[in-house]
Amino acid sequence: AIDTTNNNVLETYQAAISYYGPDCNGCSGRTASGYQISRNKTTYYDSTYGNIRIVAGDYKYPFGTIIRFTYQTGQSELAILLDRGGVGIGKKYQFDLLVSSEAESYKRGVSLNTKVEILRTGY
Secondary structure, eight states: OOOOOOOOOSEEEEEEEEEEOTTSTTOOSBOTTOOBOBTTBOEEEETTTEEEEEEEOOTTSOTTOEEEEEOTTSOEEEEEEEEOSSOSTTSSOSEEEEOSOHHHHHHHOOEEEEEEEEEESOO
């Protein structure tokens, strides 16, 4: 069974979340961890958490880190850190969530005051 209610939270804070598409300027179609991404492949299957979003984040967190984002709307989603980029500690945006296209990322804008919960560090 997939555990989506894991309450073993290692770290919690508020952050601004941005979005990016696999077709972004400078994107190669692969994450920094080497995972193939495309318009139709924006999620990753994790044996513990199931099919979850892909996110870029700070070097503080190793690849495979699991993060739960809870937005101001109350909606939550899980993501796995598989990419890097111009985001992270001390930057304007802490995380950059992968969406289907760069056009979609512009539509989504930025999610301010997002609750970030680190559920697992690395694989």
